[in-house]
Amino acid sequence: MKIAQVTPLYEAVPPRLYGGTERVVAHLTDALVDLGHDVTLFASADARTRARLVPVRDQAMRLDPAPLKSDLAAHMSQLAEVLDRADRFDVIHFHTDMVHFPFFEGWADKTVTTLHGRLDLKDLAPVYDRWSEFGLVSISDDQRRPLPHANWRATVHHGMPGDLYRFSPRSQGYLAFLGRISPEKRPDRAIEIATRLNKPLKIAAKVDAADRVYWETVIEPLVRGNPLVEFVGEIGDAEKSAFLGGADALLFPIAWPEPFGLVMIEAMACGTPVIAYQWGSVPEVIEEGVTGFIVDDEDEAVAALRRLPDLSRQTVRARFETRFSAHAMARRYEDLYGRLDEAAQPPRLTLAQSA
Amino acid sequence: MKIAQVTPLYEAVPPRLYGGTERVVAHLTDALVDLGHDVTLFASADARTRARLVPVRDQAMRLDPAPLKSDLAAHMSQLAEVLDRADRFDVIHFHTDMVHFPFFEGWADKTVTTLHGRLDLKDLAPVYDRWSEFGLVSISDDQRRPLPHANWRATVHHGMPGDLYRFSPRSQGYLAFLGRISPEKRPDRAIEIATRLNKPLKIAAKVDAADRVYWETVIEPLVRGNPLVEFVGEIGDAEKSAFLGGADALLFPIAWPEPFGLVMIEAMACGTPVIAYQWGSVPEVIEEGVTGFIVDDEDEAVAALRRLPDLSRQTVRARFETRFSAHAMARRYEDLYGRLDEAAQPPRLTLAQSA
Numbered sequence: 232m233k234i235a236q237v238t239p240l241y242e243a244v245p246p247r248l249y250g251g252t253e254r255v256v257a258h259l260t261d262a263l264v265d266l267g268h269d270v271t272l273f274a275s276a277d278a279r280t281r282a283r284l285v286p287v288r289d290q291a292m293r294l295d296p297a298p299l300k301s302d303l304a305a306h307m308s309q310l311a312e313v314l315d316r317a318d319r320f321d322v323i324h325f326h327t328d329m330v331h332f333p334f335f336e337g338w339a340d341k342t343v344t345t346l347h348g349r350l351d352l353k354d355l356a357p358v359y360d361r362w363s364e365f366g367l368v369s370i371s372d373d374q375r376r377p378l379p380h381a382n383w384r385a386t387v388h389h390g391m392p393g394d395l396y397r398f399s400p401r402s403q404g405y406l407a408f409l410g411r412i413s414p415e416k417r418p419d420r421a422i423e424i425a426t427r428l429n430k431p432l433k434i435a436a437k438v439d440a441a442d443r444v445y446w447e448t449v450i451e452p453l454v455r456g457n458p459l460v461e462f463v464g465e466i467g468d469a470e471k472s473a474f475l476g477g478a479d480a481l482l483f484p485i486a487w488p489e490p491f492g493l494v495m496i497e498a499m500a501c502g503t504p505v506i507a508y509q510w511g512s513v514p515e516v517i518e519e520g521v522t523g524f525i526v527d528d529e530d531e532a533v534a535a536l537r538r539l540p541d542l543s544r545q546t547v548r549a550r551f552e553t554r555f556s557a558h559a560m561a562r563r564y565e566d567l568y569g570r571l572d573e574a575a576q577p578p579r580l581t582l583a584q585s586a
Numbered sequence: 587m588k589i590a591q592v593t594p595l596y597e598a599v600p601p602r603l604y605g606g607t608e609r610v611v612a613h614l615t616d617a618l619v620d621l622g623h624d625v626t627l628f629a630s631a632d633a634r635t636r637a638r639l640v641p642v643r644d645q646a647m648r649l650d651p652a653p654l655k656s657d658l659a660a661h662m663s664q665l666a667e668v669l670d671r672a673d674r675f676d677v678i679h680f681h682t683d684m685v686h687f688p689f690f691e692g693w694a695d696k697t698v699t700t701l702h703g704r705l706d707l708k709d710l711a712p713v714y715d716r717w718s719e720f721g722l723v724s725i726s727d728d729q730r731r732p733l734p735h736a737n738w739r740a741t742v743h744h745g746m747p748g749d750l751y752r753f754s755p756r757s758q759g760y761l762a763f764l765g766r767i768s769p770e771k772r773p774d775r776a777i778e779i780a781t782r783l784n785k786p787l788k789i790a791a792k793v794d795a796a797d798r799v800y801w802e803t804v805i806e807p808l809v810r811g812n813p814l815v816e817f818v819g820e821i822g823d824a825e826k827s828a829f830l831g832g833a834d835a836l837l838f839p840i841a842w843p844e845p846f847g848l849v850m851i852e853a854m855a856c857g858t859p860v861i862a863y864q865w866g867s868v869p870e871v872i873e874e875g876v877t878g879f880i881v882d883d884e885d886e887a888v889a890a891l892r893r894l895p896d897l898s899r900q901t902v903r904a905r906f907e908t909r910f911s912a913h914a915m916a917r918r919y920e921d922l923y924g925r926l927d928e929a930a931q932p933p934r935l936t937l938a939q940s941a
Contacts (some may be wrong), residue, residue: 288709297708303658303685304709310688311716330658333665333688353652354643354659361666 233269235323236260243291244278252347262561310334322568332362339364351377371512374490390560396500399476405431407478412438415487424532437465476501483507499551502544588624590678591615598646599633607702617916665689677923687717694719706732726867729845745915751855754831760786762833767793770842779887792820831856838862854906857899
C-alpha cells in the first residue's frame with residue numbers, strides 16, 4: 232500500500248532525547264517499510280527513517296534554538312504539503328490530534344488518526360463530534376473513557392523494535408524510575424517504596440521548567456544526602472538498556488490516566504518486570520504475575536516487590552516480543568488500513584457527510 | 587452591511603483585566619453597531635457587546651479555572667460555527683492570526699484578517715504565502731516589516747472609545763508605567779529615568795509566571811525600599827483613568843518591535859503625553875512635540891521630560907479623538923469592507939485560486 236505518516240514536529244523522528252509520539256511514529260514507519268509498503272514520512276529534516284522523507288521543516292521544534300517560532304504555523308505548512316499529495320496515497324495516517332481535520336474533510340475515508348494524548352480536556356468533545364467522519368485509533372482502551380462516543384476504529388498498543396533494547400538475564404539489585412519529575416508520575420512514592428525495602432533506587436528523569444518548583448521543594452530534599460537514592464538525570468536510548476536491564480524492577484507509581492506509558496514496554500524489552508499503579512492503560516499493558524504486578528498503594532507495592540523472584544525475566548522479554556514489538560504494532564495498523572481500503576472501493580453507498 | 591467579528595477566545599470581550607486584542611475587538615464591534623451595521627460577534631459567553639452574540643464557549647480561556655483545556659480545539663469549534671453561517675455575512679473579519687485559513691478557503695474574498703501580534707516568528711512566512719488569497723490588515727506599518735510580501739490590504743491603527751477615559755486637565759506630579767513586567771517592556775529603564783529626575787514613578791503591571799524570575803532578580807530589588815517608586819500591581823479599566831490621568835507623562839521605554847501599544851493611546855485619551863523609545867509602531871502613534879516625545883536613550887528621555895511643559899494636555903486628548911477613537915477605527919474598517927464588497931460584485935473575472 233501507499234501510506235503517508237504525518238508526525239508532530241516537536242521532536243525529531245525518532246527523538247534525540249525525551250519524546251514519546253515521534254518515537255512511536257519512527258518505529259511504526261520503519262516496520263511498515265519492512266512489511267513491504269511504500270511509506271512516505273512528513274517530518275522535520277532531522278528524521279532518521281527507511282521511508283521516503285518529505286522534510287517540512289529544517290529541524291524539530293523543541294530543540295530548535297530559534298527564539299520565536301509558531302507550532303501552529305509549522306503544522307499548517309506541513310499539512311498543506313500532505314494535502315498537495317493526498318491523491319497519491321491509499322492511506323494517510325495522522326498523529327497530529329485534530330489540527331488536520333479542516334484540511335482533509337474531502338479525504339476522511341482514507342485517513343487514520345491515532346490520538347496520543349490524554350483526552351479529558353474540556354474543549355475536545357465538540358471537535359471530535361463535529362469531525363466524526365475521521366476514524367480514530369486509541370493507544371489503550373482506557374484512553375477512550377472521556378470520549379466514549381467518538382468514531383473509534385481500533386485500539387493499537389504501541390510497539391518498539393526488540394533490537395533497540397538488550398535483554399538482561401540478571402539484574403543488579405536496584406529499583407529503577409525513568410521518566411519525568413512531575414506530581415503525576417509520583418517519584419516520591421518510588422522513594423518511599425525503596426526506603427521501606429531498604430533497597431537502592433536509581434532515578435533517570437528530566438526536569439521540565441514547569442516542574443522545577445516540584446523538584447526543588449518536594450523531590451530534591453528526599454534525594455539529597457539519601458544513600459539509597461541516586462539521581463542520574465535525563466538519559467538517551469544508548470543508556471536505556473543498561474539502566475533498565477540492571478534493575479530488579481521498574482517502579483511506575485503514577486497517579487494520572489496514562490494513555491499508554493512507553494517506559495513499561497521498554498523495561499519489558501530488557502526483561503525487567505514492572506510494578507505499576509492501577510491507572511489508565513496499566514491493566515492493558517502489564518500481565519499480573521507474568522510481566523509485573525499491578526498495585527493500589529505502597530503496602531501492595533512492597534508486597535509485590537517481595538514476589539519478584541516468582542517472575543521469569545525470559546518470559547517478560549518473550550511477552551514484550553509477542554505483544555509490544557514494532558512489528559506487532561505495524562501488523563495491527565496494516566489490518567486497519569486494509570479495512571479502510573476495502574470500505575473505499577466502489578461500488579458503495581455515497582457516504583453523505585452530516586451538515 | 588452584515589458583518590461577522592471573530593475574536594480569539596483567550597480573554598473576555600472586552601477583557602476583565604489585562605488583554606489587548608479582545609479589547610480592540612469589543613470596541614470595534616460596538617462602534618460598527620453604532621454606524622448602523624448588522625454585526626454578529628463569535629466569542630465566549632462572557633462577552634459584553636451591543637452586537638448579536640454567538641456564544642462559542644462558556645467563558646474565556648485564560649481565567650477559566652478548568653485544569654485541562656485545549657485552545658486549538660476551542661478555536662476549531664468556534665470556526666466551525668462561523669463556517670456554518672458564512673453565507674449570511676457580507677464580510678467575515680477574523681482576529682485569529684491564521685487558524686481559520688483552511689476552513690475559509692472558499693470564502694477568502696469576503697474575509698478580512700487583522701494580525702495583532704509580532705510577525706518575526708520563524709514559521710509564519712510559508713503560511714502567509716500559502717494562503718495568500720486572504721487579505722490582511724496590519725495594526726501599524728512597522729508590523730509588516732518581517733512579511734513585506736504578504737497580501738496587505740490596509741493598516742488600521744487601533745482605537746478606543748473616548749468616553750471610557752476621563753480627561754485630566756492637570757497632572758499630579760508623577761510618572762507612570764503601565765503594562766507587563768518583562769525584559770522587552772524595560773521597567774528598569776523607567777526606574778532609572780525617574781531616579782535621574784528625582785521624580786516619583788508609579789508602576790501598574792501584571793507579573794506573568796514566565797516573568798517571575800525577572801521580577802524577583804531585576805525589578806523587585808530596584809523597587810523595594812525605593813522611596814521614589816510605588817508598585818500598584820495589575821489594574822482594571824475602572825482605575826486606569828485616575829492612574830494615567832494623574833501622570834505628568836507615561837513612560838514607554840520598550841526594547842522590542844511593539845506592533846501597536848494600546849497603552850499609548852489610553853494615556854493620550856486622558857490627556858497624558860507619552861515618552862516612548864523608538865521601536866515598532868511608536869513613530870506612527872506618537873506625534874513628536876505634540877502628543878509626546880520619541881527618544882533613543884535615557885539622556886534623551888530625561889531631556890524630553892524637561893520639555894513636558896511645552897505640550898498641551900488638551901491637544902493630546904484632541905489628537906486621540908481625531909486619530910485613535912473607536913469611531914475612527916470603525917470608519918477605516920468600514921471603508922475596507924466596502925472595497926471588498928465591490929470587488930465581490932458580479933460581473934467580475936473569476937478569481938482563480940492558485941494550486
